[in-house]
Amino acid sequence: MTLGGELLSALCNSVERACLIAVELKRFLCNSLIEAKEDELKNENAQSDFKTFADVLIQQVIIRDLESSFSELKGQVFGEESDKITVHGKVVPVKLSESDSDVVQTHHVLSEVLKNKECIETLIDIIHRKGKFQENLWMSGDFDDFEIDLGNLAFWIDPIDCTKEYIKAAIKDCRDFDNRRTVEQGLPCVTCLVGAFDVTSGTPILGVIAQPFVSTSVSIKPRTSEVFNSELFWGICTPKLKATNINQEIVKEIGIARKANASTELPVTVLSKSSNDFLQALSGHFDSIRTCGAGKKCLTTLLGFSDCFINSSGGVYFWDMCGPHAILLALGGEIFSLMEFKENGLEMKPIRYAVPSKFPLEQVSECCLKNGFIYALEYEKVLSKLKPCFLSE
Incomplete structure (x- = not known):
């Protein structure tokens, strides 16, 4: 030890x-x-x-x-x-x-x-x-x-x-x-x-x-x-x-300012590149903000600008999410597979990580979070808001 x-x-x-x-x-x-x-x-x-x-x-x-x-x-x-x-x-x-x-x-x-x-x-x-x-x-x-x-x-x-x-x-x-x-x-x-x-x-x-x-x-x-x-x-x-070391007083200030400037009381998500069908499913249930980079998107949630970060299209990997995931866990949040949520509701396991079969990498597909994910602090509230988005699927 x-x-x-x-x-x-x-x-x-x-x-x-x-x-x-x-x-x-x-x-x-x-x-x-x-x-x-x-x-x-x-x-x-x-x-x-x-x-x-x-x-x-x-x-x-x-x-x-x-x-x-x-x-x-x-x-x-x-x-x-x-x-x-x-x-x-x-x-x-x-x-x-x-x-x-x-x-x-x-x-x-x-x-x-x-x-x-x-x-x-x-x-x-x-x-x-x-x-x-x-x-x-x-x-x-x-x-x-x-x-x-x-x-x-x-x-x-x-x-x-x-x-x-x-x-x-x-x-x-x-x-x-x-x-x-x-x-x-x-x-x-x-x-x-x-x-x-x-x-x-x-x-x-x-x-x-x-x-x-x-x-x-x-x-x-x-x-x-x-x-x-x-x-x-x-x-x-x-x-x-x-x-x-995230300053919760500053997070609180950001949350207050966000609510004061919001036009609705809908939860806010930041999205990775998503299909039109997925965006339509979220419409009316979530507001969204834009930024780029997996790390910065995670920070929007950790710092209170968004309620969650949702990826629906893959293209995010172990190296993108392992560090931000640990910080999320430290604050009581979790990451779940979007596909598992859509298929099984709340009966799903959190995302986990593994070592590569070979390094330096010869291909990145084995490290890809292919099924998308939901990155959220108050994840029970977020998942309850997400559920109606997929009732028709």
Whole structure:
């Protein structure tokens, strides 16, 4: 057994560095280093799907941080992306040394991909904490004591969720964003998602949602860069402890403002891409709001902008939902299969997670939540409102 605070501290600090990496690569315009994914690896609902160097580097940094700090996790940390990026037709492996002092190896990897020396030096500073980024923001004492069995734990990482917005959105368009409001698109929709789950039961235990592009933080301990603060939300859900750093006073304020501005008293949902038939079924029973990215959609529910996040069309994966699911569980919510609900009503089991048959992934279909889902805090109320939507089916 390991003290869970040590693990969560290491995870949060690693994700904070991930946010800084995302900002610096965007600032130096290195998100132009993009690669189209092959059919077996792309989102099943997307005509085209891309990864950037930021996706690959962030995932490798988090894997390195966790596996080098906790040997029991070796081979148990999985992510959406491969460990390679293609640059000008050349396949470049992104392999980082387990030693946090091996700057030479990191410099070699970055120089294979990047040409901007200032960017390379800044990234080395972030990854190895050798200069102004050397401090850890999160300490084990920031979390309540809890024990965790590392030998029965696995992780899913989505290093850059909402990659499309990361690629196309401009930094200047979101300099004043904070989470007291929500947006339909842009860099505030970009998140870094990490979740840990119990391998035996598939139940999420730890989760982190981080936003690299936030100007004013509503959470504690904002990590500052020269451009943005980062926003990081965490959650713990074990048999003995449920805890999160989401400020419930701010959530209450958001809920009051939402009701004051609402034209109806209908519950509110945020939707993934849905068929016209599904939208028609919800019409008259739910209002809806729009935003993009699975992580940001989950935040609309966690922060009180919506009552639920409903996906009806697949195209969402273990790495998208494991972290947000853990935070939801910490607050008393749950995720259920939409198809099972439509077929069986309330007689259904919560969604659970599994390790991939092979990693790096050769195909993503085994990790897809194909049957859709309902992500809700007060899920009994949400399910009761959903039930009339499908009575005719």
